[in-house]
Amino acid sequence: MFVLPTFGLGVIGSPTVPPETFDTATLENGGNGAGNDNTLTFTVNPSASISAGSTLTIAGLTGSQTSDSGSLTIGGAGAAIFGSSADWTQSSGTLVLTVAGGQSVPTGSDTVITFTLTNPATTSSGVTGITLASSGFTTANISGTFLNAVALFNVTTRDTEANILSSTPTNPSGEVNIAFGEDTNDFYIYDGSAWYIYKDFNNYSINFDGTDDYIDCGVITGLQGASNGAISVWIKPDTAGQAPNIGYRPSASHQFVLTFVGGTLYFGVRNGSTANIYTTTAIPNDTNWHHYVATFTSGTTKIYIDGSQVAGTQSGSNPSTISSTSGSFMIGRNGNDNKYTDGLLDEAALFNIALSASDVTDIYNGGVPNDISSLNPLGWWRMGDNDSRTDTTITDQGSGSNNGALTNGPTFSTTVP
Amino acid sequence: MRNYCIINSDEVSSVNFDQVAETSADTLRYSIDGTQTFVKYEGTQPSFLSGKQEYTHSEILAILATDEWTSDDII
Numbered sequence: 001m002f003v004l005p006t007f008g009l010g011v012i013g014s015p016t017v018p019p020e021t022f023d024t025a026t027l028e029n030g031g032n033g034a035g036n037d038n039t040l041t042f043t044v045n046p047s048a049s050i051s052a053g054s055t056l057t058i059a060g061l062t063g064s065q066t067s068d069s070g071s072l073t074i075g076g077a078g079a080a081i082f083g084s085s086a087d088w089t090q091s092s093g094t095l096v097l098t099v100a101g102g103q104s105v106p107t108g109s110d111t112v113i114t115f116t117l118t119n120p121a122t123t124s125s126g127v128t129g130i131t132l133a134s135s136g137f138t139t140a141n142i143s144g145t146f147l148n149a150v151a152l153f154n155v156t157t158r159d160t161e162a163n164i165l166s167s168t169p170t171n172p173s174g175e176v177n178i179a180f181g182e183d184t185n186d187f188y189i190y191d192g193s194a195w196y197i198y199k200d201f202n203n204y205s206i207n208f209d210g211t212d213d214y215i216d217c218g219v220i221t222g223l224q225g226a227s228n229g230a231i232s233v234w235i236k237p238d239t240a241g242q243a244p245n246i247g248y249r250p251s252a253s254h255q256f257v258l259t260f261v262g263g264t265l266y267f268g269v270r271n272g273s274t275a276n277i278y279t280t281t282a283i284p285n286d287t288n289w290h291h292y293v294a295t296f297t298s299g300t301t302k303i304y305i306d307g308s309q310v311a312g313t314q315s316g317s318n319p320s321t322i323s324s325t326s327g328s329f330m331i332g333r334n335g336n337d338n339k340y341t342d343g344l345l346d347e348a349a350l351f352n353i354a355l356s357a358s359d360v361t362d363i364y365n366g367g368v369p370n371d372i373s374s375l376n377p378l379g380w381w382r383m384g385d386n387d388s389r390t391d392t393t394i395t396d397q398g399s400g401s402n403n404g405a406l407t408n409g410p411t412f413s414t415t416v417p
Numbered sequence: 418m419r420n421y422c423i424i425n426s427d428e429v430s431s432v433n434f435d436q437v438a439e440t441s442a443d444t445l446r447y448s449i450d451g452t453q454t455f456v457k458y459e460g461t462q463p464s465f466l467s468g469k470q471e472y473t474h475s476e477i478l479a480i481l482a483t484d485e486w487t488s489d490d491i492i
Contacts, residue, residue: 209419409439
């Protein structure tokens with residue numbers, strides 16, 4: 001049988017129902033005569049091509065005398081796409097169409113099918129023939145499992161003697177279908193009976209121009225006064241050798257922040273007069289993606305780059321807790337100071353727990369962002385993933401509910417680590 | 418393509434924030450002495466900036482890196 005593909009960033013999920021909309025979907029009732037055979041015409045034009053294995057359920061066909069059948073005959077030009085039959089259920093008034101192997105429902109043109117149901121034997125009160133939903137037939141009458149794809153490959157699995165290994169009624173040739181999401185890097189595989197999705201975890205980042213743009217995450221109460229803390233962020237700098245600016249810094253004497261200045265990265269943990277500034281110059285001298293973590297754990301300060309702790313110098317002594325002075329946590333800027341980031345940032349996270357070296361290794365995940373929810377981040381700003389991207393809000397997917405506000409024009413990017 | 422214009426602080430009231438990338442007057446970045454700020458926009462220069470010199474991204478970054486715009490405070 002086939003071997004499931006291994007994606008470094010893949011999360012194996014269950015069969016899914018990708019969203020779908022329709023430019024048009026109509027159903028014409030062929031006739032109202034009591035007891036007559038009634039030929040109905042269904043027309044659909046989806047907003048994106050719907051691929052093999054998808055199902056379309058037409059609902060609202062109540063009142064028919066036609067008994068349940070697993071093979072109601074369908075006709076019309078669209079029958080080549082859906083096959084010659086569909087599943088009819090009288091009690092629910094639904095007809096389920098399945099896109100045949102090697103076929104797809106196109107977008108940009110109407111696909112038409114016809115099918116025949118029998119009207120009620122008797123009619124009354126002016127209600128005759130097949131009864132659609134009270135509001136009439138709309139796209140809301142269509143549901144199902146839709147698969148959008150920009151490419152569809154048929155992969156036949158055979159044994160070493162070239163015999164086809166699998167055979168199912170819906171996939172008699174033994175093909176395994178593979179498809180890619182229309183507007184994502186999601187990957188789908190059809191094993192002959194069901195579609196499975198392999199979701200691409202990370203598709204978006206945020207591009208900062210380094211002049212004045214940043215994300216304002218507001219005051220994070222869970223950080224203030226904490227005895228442990230950590231910042232994690234991915235950066236792809238526009239200029240080689242630059243590091244991220246991110247953190248909380250309402251003033252010079254109250255901060256929990258990463259500041260990059262002149263080739264040096266400063267991790268400032270200051271609570272009034274007690275201050276520790278940890279510095280490192282071990283900045284990768286390229287414009288590739290790199291992962292930075294700064295940890296403040298029980299009086300010890302460390303910086304990790306790409307999963308490994310880097311050498312640095314500590315000046316001063318660590319305060320017992322992070323400052324409680326009110327101030328916004330900012331991404332792309334070192335708090336309220338004027339150091340900004342020129343480049344892409346992604347998967348920023350804030351913790352108020354002790355992160356171990358092993359935790360950092362897990363977050364780095366060999367260079368590919370991964371689901372870090374098991375580490376209970378206080379803040380987790382995914383820069384557009386699992387988010388609407390329709391406004392200036394970056395949803396906090398950590399526990400703190402501190403949504404970020406895109407400020408001064410940073411933009412979404414599909415370049416990701 | 419994004420362009421940038423430096424304006425005097427007393428001109429902020431004339432900025433139409435629907436025509437620039439900056440969010441509001443409250444989020445503008447000011448020079449160290451507080452006398453200047455800047456705005457950015459895509460494409461054509463908004464009319465309220467007429468006569469102002471336009472800078473490219475690399476040009477404004479060079480300006481912002483000077484002591485006039487970036488404090489000496491390291492952290």
